[in-house]
Amino acid sequence: MSTVELRRPPRRPKPAPGSKRFSPLRAVGLTVVGLFTAFNLLVLYWLVAASFKTPVEIFTDPFGLPKHWFALGKPFRNFAYAWEQAGFGHAFLVTVLLVAACAVAIVLISAPAAYALTRLGVRGANGLTNVIAIGMGVPFQTVVIPLFVGLAKIHLTNSLFGLFLVYVALSIPFTVFLLTGFFRSLPDELEEAAAIDGASPVRTFFSIMLPLARGGLITGLILNAIGLWNETLLSIVFLQDNAQFTLARALFTFYGAASYQSEYGGLIAGVAIVVLPMLVLYIVLARRIITGLTLGAGK
Amino acid sequence: MATVSFKGTTRYYAGVDRPAVDRLDLEVADGEFLVLVGPSGCGKSTTLRMLAGLEGVDEGQLWIGDRDATNLPPKDRDIAMVFQNYALYPHMTVAENIGFHLKIQKMPKAERTERVLAAAKLLDLEKYLDRKPAKLSGGQRQRVAMGRAIVRRPQVFCMDEPLSNLDAKLRVQTRTQIASLQRELGVTTIYVTHDQVEAMTMGDRVAVLKDGQLQQCDTPVGLFARPANVFVAGFIGSPAMNLLPAKMTAEGASFGGIEVGITPAQRRALTTGEAVLGVRPEGWLITDQGVPATVDVVEELGSDQYLYCTVEGHPELITVRTQGLSKRQRGDLIHLRPQQDALHVFDAATGVRVAE
Amino acid sequence: MVAQLTPPLTRAPARVSGTTAEHLVGKKRLFWPFLLPALALYVAFLVLPTVATAVLSFTHWAGAGDTPTFTGIDQYAQMFASESFQDSFVNTLVYVVIGGIGTFVLAFLFTTVLRDMRGGKLVRAILFFPNIVAPVALGMFLGFVFKFQPGKQGMANFLLEHLGLGAVKFLQPENVTWAVTGSIMWASAGFYITILMAAVDRIPPYLYEDSDLAGASPWQKFRHVTLPLTWDVVGVAGVLWTINAIKIFELVFVLAGPGTYSPPIRAWTLGIYVFDRSFGTQGTPEYGTACACAVVMIALVSVLVVLLRRLMRRDAIQF
Numbered sequence: 001m002s003t004v005e006l007r008r009p010p011r012r013p014k015p016a017p018g019s020k021r022f023s024p025l026r027a028v029g030l031t032v033v034g035l036f037t038a039f040n041l042l043v044l045y046w047l048v049a050a051s052f053k054t055p056v057e058i059f060t061d062p063f064g065l066p067k068h069w070f071a072l073g074k075p076f077r078n079f080a081y082a083w084e085q086a087g088f089g090h091a092f093l094v095t096v097l098l099v100a101a102c103a104v105a106i107v108l109i110s111a112p113a114a115y116a117l118t119r120l121g122v123r124g125a126n127g128l129t130n131v132i133a134i135g136m137g138v139p140f141q142t143v144v145i146p147l148f149v150g151l152a153k154i155h156l157t158n159s160l161f162g163l164f165l166v167y168v169a170l171s172i173p174f175t176v177f178l179l180t181g182f183f184r185s186l187p188d189e190l191e192e193a194a195a196i197d198g199a200s201p202v203r204t205f206f207s208i209m210l211p212l213a214r215g216g217l218i219t220g221l222i223l224n225a226i227g228l229w230n231e232t233l234l235s236i237v238f239l240q241d242n243a244q245f246t247l248a249r250a251l252f253t254f255y256g257a258a259s260y261q262s263e264y265g266g267l268i269a270g271v272a273i274v275v276l277p278m279l280v281l282y283i284v285l286a287r288r289i290i291t292g293l294t295l296g297a298g299k
Numbered sequence: 300m301a302t303v304s305f306k307g308t309t310r311y312y313a314g315v316d317r318p319a320v321d322r323l324d325l326e327v328a329d330g331e332f333l334v335l336v337g338p339s340g341c342g343k344s345t346t347l348r349m350l351a352g353l354e355g356v357d358e359g360q361l362w363i364g365d366r367d368a369t370n371l372p373p374k375d376r377d378i379a380m381v382f383q384n385y386a387l388y389p390h391m392t393v394a395e396n397i398g399f400h401l402k403i404q405k406m407p408k409a410e411r412t413e414r415v416l417a418a419a420k421l422l423d424l425e426k427y428l429d430r431k432p433a434k435l436s437g438g439q440r441q442r443v444a445m446g447r448a449i450v451r452r453p454q455v456f457c458m459d460e461p462l463s464n465l466d467a468k469l470r471v472q473t474r475t476q477i478a479s480l481q482r483e484l485g486v487t488t489i490y491v492t493h494d495q496v497e498a499m500t501m502g503d504r505v506a507v508l509k510d511g512q513l514q515q516c517d518t519p520v521g522l523f524a525r526p527a528n529v530f531v532a533g534f535i536g537s538p539a540m541n542l543l544p545a546k547m548t549a550e551g552a553s554f555g556g557i558e559v560g561i562t563p564a565q566r567r568a569l570t571t572g573e574a575v576l577g578v579r580p581e582g583w584l585i586t587d588q589g590v591p592a593t594v595d596v597v598e599e600l601g602s603d604q605y606l607y608c609t610v611e612g613h614p615e616l617i618t619v620r621t622q623g624l625s626k627r628q629r630g631d632l633i634h635l636r637p638q639q640d641a642l643h644v645f646d647a648a649t650g651v652r653v654a655e
Numbered sequence: 656m657v658a659q660l661t662p663p664l665t666r667a668p669a670r671v672s673g674t675t676a677e678h679l680v681g682k683k684r685l686f687w688p689f690l691l692p693a694l695a696l697y698v699a700f701l702v703l704p705t706v707a708t709a710v711l712s713f714t715h716w717a718g719a720g721d722t723p724t725f726t727g728i729d730q731y732a733q734m735f736a737s738e739s740f741q742d743s744f745v746n747t748l749v750y751v752v753i754g755g756i757g758t759f760v761l762a763f764l765f766t767t768v769l770r771d772m773r774g775g776k777l778v779r780a781i782l783f784f785p786n787i788v789a790p791v792a793l794g795m796f797l798g799f800v801f802k803f804q805p806g807k808q809g810m811a812n813f814l815l816e817h818l819g820l821g822a823v824k825f826l827q828p829e830n831v832t833w834a835v836t837g838s839i840m841w842a843s844a845g846f847y848i849t850i851l852m853a854a855v856d857r858i859p860p861y862l863y864e865d866s867d868l869a870g871a872s873p874w875q876k877f878r879h880v881t882l883p884l885t886w887d888v889v890g891v892a893g894v895l896w897t898i899n900a901i902k903i904f905e906l907v908f909v910l911a912g913p914g915t916y917s918p919p920i921r922a923w924t925l926g927i928y929v930f931d932r933s934f935g936t937q938g939t940p941e942y943g944t945a946c947a948c949a950v951v952m953i954a955l956v957s958v959l960v961v962l963l964r965r966l967m968r969r970d971a972i973q974f
Contacts, residue, residue, distance in 0.1 A: 009318065013311045014355030018372025018867070019771075025873045029768035032761070033778060036844070040781050046810065047796065058799070059807040113693035122686045132693075135701050137894075137956050139902035141929040142949040145942055146707035147700065148934075152719070169700030172693050201682040205689075230789030232905045233926075237934050248789050252905075255795055256915035268799075271792045278787045286780045289787070290849050353864050374870025386861040389972045390883040399879070400869040433972075447865075 044279075051078055051272040055264040069265075078269035086258075086266060087242060088273050091250040095229060098160060098246060102167045103225045106175050107217050109168065114179035115205055115213075119191065129180055135173030140233055143170075148237055163238045163246075167228055175220050178292070182216025183209070219292035222285060226278060247274045301377075301454040301487055303327040303350065307359030310345050310511075319345045321511040322359060330485045332478065333516075334502030336492055337534075342511040343491045344459055350489060351380045351457045363455060374404075379448035380457040384464065385440050387432040387447075394419070394428040397446040418450040421480075438469050445477070449484070456481070456488040462497065474501060495535055499523070507531050525643075529650040532577045532643060538605060538618045540577045544647060547572045552644070555590035555610050559637060565644050565653045573647035580605060580620035582641030589634035592617060597627055608633065705953065712947040718933070718940040730947040739931075740948065743923040746832055750839055750924065751900040751959065757840045758896065759889070762847040766855050766881060767873050769848070770863075779852060782845035790842075794909030797838050801825035801910070828921035831911045835922065838910065839903065847892050854888035855881055883972070890967035897959045901952055902926050925952045 042063075050058045052066035052075060069077045083089040117125045117132075147166060148157060156162030186209065194204040210217070235249040245253065251270050258267035282289060304327070310320040320342040327333045335343040348354040349361060352373030361369045368376050379400075387396050395402075398415045406414075419425045422442040432440055441461060448456055461477070462470045478501045481488050492498055498505045499519040506516040507530070515527035526532035532540045545552040551560040552574050559576060592608035595616060602623045607616040619635060621627070644653045712730060714723035734740045765782070769775045785793060802809030803824045812822035825834040858880065866876050882889070904926035912918025917931040925948055927935075932945035 009311045009316050010357055013313055014357050016355050016373075016867070017352050017370045018374070021372060023873045025764075025767060025877075029764045029873075033765055033768050033772075036765075036841075037778050037781050039841075040784055043796070044784070050799075055807075059802075059804075059809070059813075062810050062813050109692045109696065112689035116686045116689035120682050120686050120689075122683055125686075128690075132697055135697060137898045137960065138701055138705060139898075139926065139949070139952050139956065141902060141904070141926050142708055142953045143701055143704035144929070145711065145933055145946055145949065146704035149719075149942075150704070150707075166700065169696040172697050173701070176693060201685050204682075205685070226787055230787075230791075232789065232791040233930070236930075248791050251789075251795070252791055252909070253915070255909060256913055259913065264799075267795065271795055274792045275788050278789075279784070282780075282784070282787045286783075290780070290783060291853070351868060353867065372870070373868045378868070380865070380868055382861045382865065384859065384861055386859070386865040388862060388880070388883075390886075399866075403866070403869040403871050403875060403879075431972075 047268065047272060047275065051265070051269040052076075053078075053265055053268075055262050058264055058268070078265040079273070081263070081266040082254075082269040082273060086254045086270055087245065087250055088247065088254075088270050090243070091245045091247045092273065094160065094244065095247045098164060098167075099225050099228045102164055102171070102228050103221045105164075105168045106171045106224050107179075107220050110172055110175035110179055110220065111210065111213070111217060112205070113172075114176050114183050115209060117176070118180050118183040119186075119209070129177070132173050133177045136177060138173075140170065144234065144237055151238070157238055158240045158244070160239070160244050163235060166234055166238060167231070170234075171224050171227070175224060178220055178223070179213065179216050182213045182219075186212050215288075219288055222281070222289060223292050226281070226289070229278060230274075301364030302329050302362075303455055303487060303489065304362040305346070305350075305359070306362065308346075308349060308356055308361050309358035310342070310349055310354055311357050318357070318511050320349070320508075323513055325506060325513060325516060327487060327489065330487055332481050332488045332490065332501060332503045334490045334492060334498040334505045335508060336495055336498035336505055337508035337514075339493055340510075341508040343493075343508050345511075346508070347380075347457050347459055347489055347491045350376075350455070351378055352376050376455075377453050378455040378457055379451045379453040381444045381448050381459065381461045383460040385432075385444035385461075387440060387443055389432055392429050392431055393424060393435070393443050393446075396432065396443055397424075397450050400447065400451050414450050414452075415446075418446040421449065422446050437465050438473065441465060441473060445480070449480075454487065456486050456490075458488065458490045460492055461490075462492070463494075470497075477501065496537060499535065505535075507534060509534075525652065526577070527652050529575055529577070529645050532645070532652075536579060538580050538620075540579045540643070541615075541617050542645075543576045543578065543613065543617075545574050545576045547574065552576060555612065557588075557590050557636065559642065560639060561642075561644055562655050564655060568653045569644075569646055571646075571648050574653070575645040575647050575650070576637070577643030577645060578637040579641060580618040582638050583619045583635045584638055585619070585621065585633050586636050587634060589636035592619075592633055592635050594627055594629055594631040594633065597629060599623065606633070608635070610635075708946045708949050711943060712950045714943045714946075716942040718942045723943065726943070730943045734944050734947050734951075739920045739923060740928060742920050743925050743928040743948070744951070746835075746923060747901060747903075747925045747955070749832055750836060750903055751897055754836045754839045754900060755893070755896050757836070758844050758847055759893070761840060761844045762851050762892075763877065763882075765844075765848045766851050766885075767877050769852055770855055770881075779845075779849060783849050784845065785842040786846045788842075790903075790905040791909055793838075793842055794906040797834075797906075797910050798826075801834055803827075826911060828919045831918075831922040835907050835910060838906065839900070842906070843896070843899070847896065850888060850892045850895075851885060854885040858884045886967065886969060887971070890964065893963050893967065894960050897963060898956060901956050901959075904930065925955070 046062060049066055050062070052069060054068045057064070057066060057068055069075050116122070117129045151157050151162045156165065190208055190212065191204055194208045199207070230248060232248040232252055235246045236252060239245055239249050251274055254267060254270055258264065305323045305325040308320060308323045309318050311318050323346060335346055337343050345354060349356055352371065356369050360367055363376055363378070388399065391399065394415050397418055398411050401411045401414060416425070419428055422445055424439065424442055424446060427435060427439060432443065435443065444461065462473055465473060474497060490501060502519060504516055504518050505522055507514040507522065509530050515522060515531045522531060522535050526535060529542060533542060543554050545554040545559070547566065547569065548558060550558045552558070554576055590610055592610045594606050595609050596607040598605040598607070600623060604621045604623050604625055604627070606619040606621060606627060608619060610617055617635070645651060646653055711723060713725060713727060715726045715730065716723035769779060772778065800810045803812055803822055803826065805822070808816060808822055811825065815822055824830060862880050863876060866880055871879065903924055907922060907924050908918060908927055908930070911922035917923070917927060917935050923931070928948045929945045929952070932941045932948065934940070
């Protein structure tokens with residue numbers, strides 16, 4: 001039955017007949033997808049390359065490799081300029097601390113709320129969830145003026161703590177909505193088992209439900225961290241003092257000055273300092289970020 | 300109507316060296332009901348999907364009627380398929396589901412409606428034409444899937460385990476319905492299942508596959524009476540055939556201390572001094588002299604009784620069918636001897652049947 | 656106000672009423688302690704300020720140092736009559752409607768290709784990339800792309816000139832709306848592609864196989880399988896788009912303007928209008944007018960979202 005014989009399997013099995021049939025829609029689609037993908041990769045290359053270039057190189061040779069600063073033996077000149085002169089170094093530190101504190105606080109406040117809304121069987125909880133979710137649709141511009149006036153009265157404008165409060169509060173609708181999805185998907189049995197074992201409700205929440213919803217909590221942390229890292233409008237309104245600038249805020253202020261002084265190299269290095277940490281985070285966590293962001297919408 | 304021929308048809312999957320279907324040669328006659336059966340992963344579904352055009356053919360050819368269909372896109376093959384999960388469109392009504400293929404083929408609406416109605420009538424679905432699949436029972440969904448295949452009036456039906464999602468009782472019922480429907484329509488049908496009872500009761504012929512290779516293709520009676528190798532022998536029939544290793548002696552073959560006669564032709568055909576004897580549960584005689592066996596389990600079915608016995612030196616239980624309601628108990632000692640005409644002899648080295 | 660913003664949530668399994676088990680009573684006591692911090696912040700920072708904005712929109716108020724005086728609908732009347740508001744409103748609608756149609760057409764086109772594409776996951780990750788970049792950084796980057804300065808052209812004009820075509824003043828007031836629309840589509844398409852693809856991936860593959868057997872073309876597969884079976888997600892994505900597009904601010908502010916103060920009026924959005932009249936102005940702030948515009952924004956969100964959900968409504972599909 002089995003004769004010894006060398007048979008080499010094809011490297012790629014044949015596709016189903018007809019699946020590679022020409023279709024105008026498919027052809028257009030493939031072209032657009034190809035162009036789009038290539039453009040995004042080009043953008044990334046341009047950004048990284050330009051952050052090492054002189055303004056002349058940036059505009060006369062946008063797709064070439066950086067040469068000038070390398071030739072002078074100061075390849076990181078733009079980054080040094082942005083970090084020192086434009087204050088991005090300090091802003092980086094401020095942003096990391098602020099964003100970390102906010103993300104943790106948001107999840108700490110939202111997780112119990114999401115749990116209460118989904119798993120306690122309280123009548124009207126679904127309606128309340130919807131009310132909170134509606135908050136996602138409120139543009140920041142709608143609340144920013146009263147918030148500014150109100151916080152100014154208690155001297156919390158031009159203050160990182162004031163911005164912290166605003167960030168945490170305005171991130172709650174999205175995070176609660178995201179986490180209700182996670183808590184709702186957890187099985188009832190474990191909670192019931194814990195109750196039978198005599199664990200108190202508070203204890204059940206902390207030792208059973210929170211660990212189970214860990215994936216959701218981490219997703220919430222990451223998504224909020226990305227959102228707040230990139231947030232600009234509120235930081236412009238609530239921070240005026242250079243010493244308290246976040247990265248996006250610093251970039252915003254630096255933009256005008258840099259254009260004026262033709263300090264484009266330093267500016268693009270500044271952009272890179274804002275973008276690249278998120279890019280690294282994205283490369284490491286792409287799947288979680290994407291599923292997290294689409295979870296609320298896809299459900 | 301058309302014949303279907305697989306000519307050395309081979310299919311590989313990416314990253315797997317062993318082909319999923321290996322040089323399959325199989326001729327299906329016009330109007331025949333052929334069942335492909337085998338354990339999971341044997342390549343039966345892949346074979347069907349190649350025929351439907353959902354998978355490419357890596358080597359060999361595939362003919363439908365007098366056309367080489369190897370590289371023909373699915374829609375040009377004039378086949379219809381019933382999927383295991385029925386593949387009903389959840390947003391379409393029953394009527395829309397049944398008529399979907401006709402709509403894609405741009406059939407005029409009047410003709411389409413007429414055909415859908417005819418199919419619905421045949422399958423007793425007229426009352427449900429406006430319902431969505433979610434509002435149907437499992438059996439009704441199955442019939443809608445059948446309707447979608449029938450309405451195309453194809454040359455060949457492909458059915459991929461269409462009954463596996465039904466409960467046991469409905470499955471038996473639908474089995475006969477499908478078989479009689481096929482006979483009525485006379486459309487060549489290739490039917491995939493892992494259930495050998497389904498295969499034996501429905502097929503004109505049954506093709507047994509294992510590891511991508513065709514083991515045997517024969518009528519149900521032929522498969523049962525003359526299994527081509529040890530695998531087919533063990534796979535077809537329930538409970539399974541007893542397969543007993545035996546040593547060749549001067550008089551015949553010896554198993555458990557008794558001699559069983561085998562023909563000179565069989566003896567000559569054996570490549571080594573060892574054979575595997577196959578005896579179906581109903582092929583045993585309970586006599587005074589024979590292999591001593593202890594009854595381990597008694598399974599009473601009323602009409603029949605199955606005894607599962609241990610025999611010294613043989614690791615597996617031996618199944619024996621006896622008359623129902625006989626008074627045997629666990630622990631009884633009986634003596635077994637195979638009926639001469641119920642004996643199957645296989646080569647121990649190759650597993651192939653040795654002809655009488 | 657923003658009724659039906661979110662998709663109907665799947666209901667938690669109905670619990671058996673009647674006698675409530677002991678542990679459930681204990682659990683219910685947790686409800687308010689657990690919910691209160693979040694709810695308090697929500698009310699204090701979102702609900703009350705929204706109400707305050709609505710009230711302030713009927714006053715004239717120059718901001719700090721001034722006291723609000725009730726002026727009825729004067730603020731609205733003046734605002735609707737002003738060219739800057741009209742431009743802002745039209746631009747915002749262009750971004751929401753034209754940008755939205757463009758983005759979704761693009762996303763749909765991608766779903767027909769990405770579903771069975773080798774390396775599709777990697778492509779999706781690359782397409783998603785602009786969504787993790789700060790809009791302010793995107794705006795600056797696009798400023799470089801669209802820069803018009805003979806001899807020192809941005810990337811777009813650099814390419815146009817090398818192709819032998821003339822350079823275009825993309826950021827001139829008369830062109831900037833379209834440059835921004837294109838930019839928004841580029842920057843956000845990845846997000847909506849990802850959402851739609853997540854829905855497409857949940858469609859059972861055998862439905863596409865059956866349509867292959869029927870001989871359906873890619874367009875027919877999209878029309879008869881993909882679109883109907885992702886309809887609900889398309890609806891939610893449409894709502895998200897509307898919300899995000901109406902508040903668009905940083906990208907336009909930086910791309911179309913000098914950066915530190917407002918861009919030319921022709922490029923304004925409602926978000927820029929609010930900012931310019933309150934925090935970004937070089938003259939006296941007009942908090943009352945800014946609030947009136949903020950009310951218009953939230954009204955626009957509500958109207959468009961309700962309209963969208965009404966248009967997209969249809970029976971739920973289970974599969």
